[in-house]
Amino acid sequence: MGKNRIHLVIVTGLSGSGKSTAIKAFEDIGYFCIDNLPAPLLPHFLALCEEDRPELTRVALGIDIRGRSFLPDTERFFETLEESGYRPEVLFFEAATEVLQRRYSQTRRLHPMADQAQRLVAAIERERRELQGLRARATRIVDTSDFSVHQLKALITRTYSLVSERERLSVQILSFGFKYGLPFEADLVMDVRFLPNPYFVEELRSLDGCSAPVRDWVLARPQAVEFVDDYTRLLEKLLPQYIREGKRYLTLAVGCTGGKHRSVVIAERMADKLRSAGYHTVLSHRDIYLD
CATH class of the missing domain: 3.40.50.300 (P-loop containing nucleotide triphosphate hydrolases)
Incomplete structure (x- = not known):
């Protein structure tokens, strides 16, 4: 600006x-x-x-x-x-x-x-x-x-609507399901379908990633926690570069198959970490209520 x-x-x-x-x-x-x-x-x-x-x-x-x-x-x-x-x-x-x-x-x-x-x-x-x-x-x-x-x-x-009036970056983290298509507005897309899927656990299938049982189940996997930590560290290196180039908003999309379980948990965790790092972060779940 x-x-x-x-x-x-x-x-x-x-x-x-x-x-x-x-x-x-x-x-x-x-x-x-x-x-x-x-x-x-x-x-x-x-x-x-x-x-x-x-x-x-x-x-x-x-x-x-x-x-x-x-x-x-x-x-x-x-x-x-x-x-x-x-x-x-x-x-x-x-x-x-x-x-x-x-x-x-x-x-x-x-x-x-x-x-x-x-x-x-x-x-x-x-x-x-x-x-x-x-x-x-x-x-x-x-x-x-x-x-x-x-x-x-x-x-x-x-x-x-995410663009702040201060000269800094606003980050949107968006969970989605690949079965419903890629978000057109995404700047960076991460695929978390490599993680085990709670959908195949009978008692978790009807819940979503905002619920404690699904969140605990996904984050009990070391590869999930390690991924969030590694990806967040990468973002903390990239975001200052985006700010330096004058970018005012950035949409980070996190996808799993249906956009209801894994992507929601990972997106929530990433949002918490970026907020703790001082970034204006808005979280939304595009497909969480779709069948």
């Missing part, structure tokens, strides 16, 4: 990929949001905020193909922001062409680059080419092809 106190997220990507939904989600969690502000005006806007709006600390700005007049100067635009002390996050949304086609067909909206002489597919592919510079600048690229509106809102809320 540099010398400035505003945490800036630039929301961009392909038309129809979910940018508007993301902007609304940012607004819901307390970001000051502007969609389609002319990019050259952004440094002036931020300077005014620094001077006149001290309570404003989080800004999400939507930039897309409607502002394509500035795209040839993308690199200079980011250099100007960085020279002013800002290190913006760039969140880039995209989706498969056939998915974008279907979304436009369902909403009957006109693609911003389409006209009577140009087919929708050609407009989508042209936009994809013209946004390559912004995509190359992305801090995070999110493919929303398989996302519902609710899943996309949940992703934004889960990730960005």
Whole structure:
């Protein structure tokens, strides 16, 4: 974030990929949001905020193909922001062409680059080419092809509501089940299916990893305790490096088969250790109540 106190997220990507939904989600969690502000005006806007709006600390700005007049100067635009002390996050949304086609067909909206002489597919592919510079600048690229509106809102809320207003890293530890798919928001994924599975113990099957019997059973295995200790030591070496590079949030995913037993226990244990080490840590269990 540099010398400035505003945490800036630039929301961009392909038309129809979910940018508007993301902007609304940012607004819901307390970001000051502007969609389609002319990019050259952004440094002036931020300077005014620094001077006149001290309570404003989080800004999400939507930039897309409607502002394509500035795209040839993308690199200079980011250099100007960085020279002013800002290190913006760039969140880039995209989706498969056939998915974008279907979304436009369902909403009957006109693609911003389409006209009577140009087919929708050609407009989508042209936009994809013209946004390559912004995509190359992305801090995070999110493919929303398989996302519902609710899943996309949940992703934004889960990730960005963790960002603290202090210049430090916020860590989310997320347990999940591989049978339900990898978490899209994960930065680091750890597989704990090498541990013995309480699911095959009759009296533990119906319980979850938050219960004392399952927790005690998993942590009675020396390899479980040794893994948590080793992985936490590695994280304690890595996290200061992430902070030094300006990263504000990190999602650590811990997975087992169903996301109910082993991953929950290990995630809880890791969260306790990182909190003890002084890191702002939030714990969630994605699949704990799924069958």
